Amino acid sequence: MGNICKKCDALCCKYFALEIDKPTTKNDFENIRWYISHQKTSVFIQNRKWYLNIKNRCKYLDGNNHCKIYETRPAICRRLDPKECEYHDQNAVKEIKTLKQLEKYLEEHPIKRKRKRI
Numbered sequence: 001m002g003n004i005c006k007k008c009d010a011l012c013c014k015y016f017a018l019e020i021d022k023p024t025t026k027n028d029f030e031n032i033r034w035y036i037s038h039q040k041t042s043v044f045i046q047n048r049k050w051y052l053n054i055k056n057r058c059k060y061l062d063g064n065n066h067c068k069i070y071e072t073r074p075a076i077c078r079r080l081d082p083k084e085c086e087y088h089d090q091n092a093v094k095e096i097k098t099l100k101q102l103e104k105y106l107e108e109h110p111i112k113r114k115r116k117r118i
Ligand code: SF4
Pocket: 004, 005, 006, 008, 009, 010, 011, 012, 013, 080, 081, 082, 085, 086, 087
């Protein structure tokens, strides 16, 4: 474990996120509304990419926030660079957790209507 990680609360081990298509239609945003209606679920936008975020502690994280399978941890855990992780970069992420936040996002980013071809 790096020095930076010793100061952190194992943020990276308490969720997993999957990239999703950027929502563009009313139906896409209805799906987002459905995702975030579930407990411990949000979406976030980072570097223009959208992610479905599930806040769920890894089962291999012990009570002291240490990895119980450190030597054999999955590749995605090995690839994460503590110098570039969310511990430093929390402000770079726009998270939408509530319906109110979703409504605000839609006010600021109205859905563009597609032009009908004549
Ligand atoms: S990699 Fe980043 S988020 Fe994960 S424990 Fe280390 S400092 Fe915290």
